[in-house]
Amino acid sequence: MTASLYICREAPFLLFEVKIIDATKRQLKEISSELGLGLNSHEMEAVRSYFRKKGRNPTDVELQTIGQTWSEHCFHKTFKGKIRMNGNEVDSLFKTYIAKATREIDPSWCFSVFEDNAGIVNFDKGHGIAVKVETHNHPSAIEPFGGAATGVGGVIRDILGVWADPIACTNILGFGPLDFDYNKLPSGVKHPKYVYMGVVAGIGSYGNNMGIPTVNGAIYFDESYVGNVVVYCGCVGILPLKKFMKNAKPDDTIVLAGGKTGRDGIHGVTFASAVLTKESEEISRPAVQIANPIEEEKLKRAIIEIRDRELASAITDLGGGGLSSAVGETAKKFGCGATVDLEKVPLKYAGLAPWEIYVSESQERMLLTVPPKNLEKVLEIFAEEDVEATAIGKFTADGVLRIYYNREKVAELKISFLFEPPKATRIAVYKPANFKEPTYPEPENLTHTLLRLLTSPNIGSKESVIRTYDHEVKGNTVLKPLHGEHGGPNDAAIIKPLDESWKGVTISCGINPNYGKIDAYWMAASAIDEAIRNNLAVGGRRIALLDNFTWGNPEEPERLGSLLKACEACHDFATAFKTPFISGKDSLYNESPLGPVTPTLLITALGMIPDVRLAVSMDVKTPNNLMYIVGQTFKELGGSEYYRLKGFLGKTVPKVQKAHAKKTFRTITKAIDSGFVKACHDLSEGGLAVAAAEMAFAGGYGIELDLRKVPGKALDRNDFVLFAESNSRFLVEVSEKSKKDFEVLMKGKSFARIGEVTDIPRLKIKGLNGRVVVDASLKDLSAFWKRTSSSEV
Amino acid sequence: MKLEEIRVCVLRVGGTNCDAETKRAFENLGVQAEILHINEVVKSQNLLEYQVLVFPGGFSYGDYVRAGVIWANWILAKLGKELKAFVEDDRPVFGICNGFQVLVEAGLLPGFEGLSQYPEAALATNLPPGYNCRWVYLKCENNGKCIFSGKIPKGKVLRVPVAHSEGRFIFTKEQEKKLLEKLYENDQLVFRYCDRTGEYAEGNYPMNPNGSFHDIAGICNSEGTIFGLMPHPERAFYWWQQPNWTRQKRMPQYGDGKLIFESLINYLEKKS
Known part of the structure; x- marks a missing residue:
């Protein structure tokens, strides 16, 4: 520390004044780095001028509060900032693309979007469904178990933070x-196998212990994830909408409930907004929090009780930034100021400096604002659940945040200043990648190719992971991640959350990082298409989307350029499909000594099904039923799993034909509602051949297909028809009885009858010249699918 | 006893998480079921107002020591007298998953000679190790002693899911033969893991999902009034909870798990 910049105030505790008003540019930089503020020079100057106007130097508590509030993690500077690309300026990616899409769609069924800890849509009988997906990449890279577990814990608190009762979790991992x-592992980077085992165990332990079923997810493998593990944790909850209380007022008491506060998770948000280096392990270990799911389970019970009795005026979770974010953001939202007495915060151990108490990210804590008359009742409810709860301050009318420690004022900041950081302006460039399409002859043995594809990590069974997650707890899982006797991979999960209603919640996702290596725009379009068609395939509709971006350092123009393109696609396809975004989260600065992360956009789709009894699973049901392909197939192999198997990336990524896709999607839902569809599976990684194989072994019956009938363009090779990953396609089983009705319904859309279900347990596919090109037993198909590298860990 | 007079106490502590669906199953059958936090029961001393005591699934107190052991000791310390009176009055006690673990740790099961001072069996770490969530088949082994299987003919196969990491039922190695004989002698064996056709799993994974000795999934005490099992019948109560319901042409209205709840209620209704 540069001693001359800090004055230790005379107090029975540790408090520094920081000499910022006379600091030079260089000293500002020193202060930011020595206190771990993570603020750039532009921002530090804004801080200096604020305190110059006040005519005094700030305390460490004040600077830390500013640092946390202005961090990328809390403020999303990149998404809210200005971006210049090719002479154009985009003022806020978020407003220009994501929120704009929702505004243009203007859905009447959205209750709360982007506003809160989670998005909320209307459901049934006065209930709403809340949903949120979080990223927890950085902590999981340093401490896989703890990082992943607290990721789950955090997103569950987001759901509690909108007064919802969690009913399902999702997780998507890279x-x-x-x-x-x-x-080849650089020092400071943990081996993927270690990370994998820790992350999977961490996720399982939190969800299982809390009794929330983990029902949907994906695991994706990519070289760039060696140094940058990707951990997305999602949670869905339900709430009676009339109990949604968000109306804090001056004089309301601030109640902190749940776990005690310690030094775990100090500067988590600053760490989350930095690139990982080989020193991260040592420096940032304290930034990872410690999980205690049982504490959160008790907290949940008390919160639901307080909700039902309408005793509190607002609630939020303590996540990134700890108290500093929770108090500040709540005060800002309700136009209040706040007074906080830090000595009242229950600590795990003595000796924390005031600023540490204020920014600690210790887990399982929630913040409630409670009208004084209800305080006693609220504290009683917490006590009944063996949860510690403490009044730590109150809201005020003057818009100023005042923090005390043993009656000494340690901070005084205007809330309005805290939430108006200088806008970042960043430069972006975007150049379309200049890749080549590979040339090689069609493989002679395509059965062999299919079997190898089935074992590839991105396609093969994830059963060894899924079984370690409780997906049945609460007894409301109607469509499970693994279906039936043979554990086929369902496209989406269905939860029936209300005993008195047959309505179901459909949850699915889409993710295509490999396409992003070629084209970020079409990668995003494909992820949206995939998430939606997964949802439609089981009978879902009225779909809301969530966006989760994992990108590299946005201060690098090319990384920012691809981010901008992806956001553009988010707008274009969300509006095309009328699927509004209702919540999202970005994780930037995913860079390690091995380089940046492959831009990875996760799209989560939350739909509903009017009656769960309409649900369609992906396993074929009855021999002699007919198999139809719906949608068009193109020679789009760029970024496909088939090319990857051959060692290529390719050039032509799957596009989304908006008009076609919309028609297809609408008709699929109609066909399902009419009862024509016995089984339905979306075509994604591995294309038609993999989808057919999965449907066959999941159902225990054979399938015969003929590639000559597949509708599409430029389909001149068997391998391309079999493995192309063109979007907006389904493989559908229809009974002979419904044949005519189904075909009438499909008239004018791209579809074809391409085969049938057989009672011979084999997948047989005739090629473009009429000869059989794939012929494999269900036993082999299933065995190869289950023999993935992940199942051998 | 009249159906509507039957009161079921679904007990919970921090970490219990299957209480709501357990309550729902009972209520579906027309009896009163209440979820009570143990703090409430200790405070109001009202355990004996209930006819059935249920320990539902979950991770009581985080199960940070050994599954079920903290709750078992807690309840013996705080409610030992009431619990003893409850059991001695032949009122049914039901333990599901974590609840089964609690009953074993508390010495209520197998309960060869009534309440035991120490656990006579254990639910050890799964073999293969790790948490496992899957549907299994159970074969009813009971000849009529267990009041929780009265409506299930011996030899009938039920399909119910398991979800746990500590469910391997074992006796001490030296005594396992003798104690198994005793289970048979007293008609305390209730469910064994088997395959779809009813062939015993014989320890084979995944039919036997946890490596339980003799494929034991559930047992009762020597009176037949205390019953515990690792699988979750409350998650197999309705037809739409079953893993293959979309394949069935004609769907029964309920899942197999309902039979266990029904047997219990049926017994209570007949009881004077």
């Missing part, structure tokens, strides 16, 4: 190849 060469 790891490096599990067979990655140990000798």
Whole structure:
């Protein structure tokens, strides 16, 4: 520390004044780095001028509060900032693309979007469904178990933070190849296998212990994830909408409830907004929090009780930034100021400096504002659940945040100043990638190719992971992640959350990082298409979307350029499909000594099904039923799993034909509602051949297909028809009885009858010249699918 | 006893998480079921107002020591007298998953000679190790002693899910043969893991999902009034909870798990 910049105030506790008003540019930089503020020079100057106007130097508590509030993690500077690209200026990616899409769609069924900890849509009988997906990449890279577990804990608190009762979790994970060469690991980077085992165990432990079923997810493997593990944790909750209380007022008491506060998770948000280096392990370990799911389970019970009795005026969770974010954001939202007495915060151990108490991210804590007359009742409810709850301050009318420690004022900041950081302006460039389409002859043995594709990590069974998550708890899981006797991979999960209603919640996701290596725009379009068609395939509709971006350092123009393109696609396709975004989260600065993360956009789709008894699973049901392909197939192999297997990336990524896709989507829902569809599976990684194989072994019956009938363009090779990953396609089983009705319904859309279900347990596919090109037993198909590298960990 | 007079106490502590669906199952059958936090029961001393005591699934107190052991000791310390009176009055006690673990740790099961001072069996870490959530088949082994299987003919196969990491039922190695004989002698064996056709799993994974000795999934005490099992019948109560319901042409209205709840209620209704 540069001693001359800090004055230790005379107090029975540790408090520094920081000499910022006379600090030079260089000293500002020193202060930011020495206190771990993570603020750039532009921002530090804004801080200096604020305190110059006040005519005094700030305390460490004040600077830390500003640092946390202005961090990328809390404020989303990149998404809210200005971006210049090719002479154009975009003022806020968020407003220009994401929120704009929702505004243009203007859906009447959205109750609360982007506003709060989670998005909320209307459901049934006065209930709403809340949903949120979080990223927890950085902590999971340093401490896989704790990072992933607290990721789950955090997103569950987001759901509690809108007064909803959590009913389901999702998780989408990205790891490096599990067979990655140990000798190639740079120091400070953990082996993918270690990260994988820790993350999976962490997620399972939190969800299972809290009794929330983990029902949907995906695991994706990519070289770039070796240094940048990707951990998305999602949670869905339900609430009676009339109990949604968000109306805090001056004089309301601030109640902190749940776990005690310690030094775990100090500067988590600053750490989340920095690139990982080989020193991260040592420096940032304290930034990772410690999980205690049982504490959160008790907290949940008390909160639901307080909700039902309408005793509190507002609620929010303590996540990134700890108290500093929770108090500040709530005060701002309700136009209040706040007074906080830090000595009242229950601590895990003595000796924390005031600023540490204020920014600690210790887990399982929630903040409630309670009208004084209800305080006693609220504290009683917490006590009954063995949860510690403490009044730590109150809201005020003057818009100023005042923090005390043992009656000494340690901070005084205007709330309005806290939430008006200088806008960042960043430069973006975007150049379309200049890749080539590979040329090689069609493989002779396509059965062999299909079997190898089925074992590839991104396609193969994730059963070894899924079974370690309780997906049945609460007894409301209507459509499970693994279906039936043979554990086929369902496209979406269905939860029936209300005993008195047959309505179901459909949850699915889409993710295509490999396309992003070629084209970020079409990658995003494909992820949206995939998430939606997964949802439609089981009978879902009225779909809301969530966006989760994992990107590299946005201060690098090219990374920012691809982010901008992806956001553009989010707007274009959300509006095309009338699927509004209702919540999202970005994680930037995913860079390690091995380089940046592959831009990874996760789209989560939350739909509903009017009656769960309409639900369609992906396993074929009855021999002699007919198999139809719906949608068009193109020679789009760029970024496909098939090319990857061959060692290529390729050039032509799958596009989304908006008009076609819209028609297809509408008709699929109609066909399902009419009862024509016995089984339905979306076509994604591995294309038609993989989808057919999965449907066959999941149902225990054979399928015969003929590639000559597949509708599409430029389909001149068997391997391309089999494995192309063109979007907006489904493989559908229809009974002979419904044949005519189904075909009438499909008239004018791209579809074709391409085969049938057989009672011979084999998948047989005739090629473009009429000869059989794929012929494999269900036993082999299933065995190869289950023999993935992940199942051997 | 009249159906509507039957009161079921679904007990919970921090970490219990299957209480709501357990209550729902009872209520569906027309009896009163209440979820009570143990703090409430200790405070109001009202355990004996209930006819059935249920320990539902979950991770009581985080199960940070050994599954079920903290709750077992807690309840013996705080409610030992009431619990003893409850059991001695032959009122049914039901333990599901974590609840089964509690009953074993508390010495209520197998309960060869009534309440035991120490656990006579254990629910050890799964083999293969790790948490496992899947549907399994159970074969009813009971000859009529257990009041929780009165409506289930011996030899009938039920389909119910398990979800746990500590469910391997074992006796001490030296005594396992003798104690198994005793289970048979007293008609305390209730469910064994098997395959779809009713063939015993014989320890084979995944039919036997946790490596339980003799494929034991559930047992009762020597009176037949205390019953515990690792699988979750409350998650197999309705037809739409079953893993293959979309394949069935004609769907029964309920899942197999309902039979266990029904047997219990049926017994109570007949009881004077």
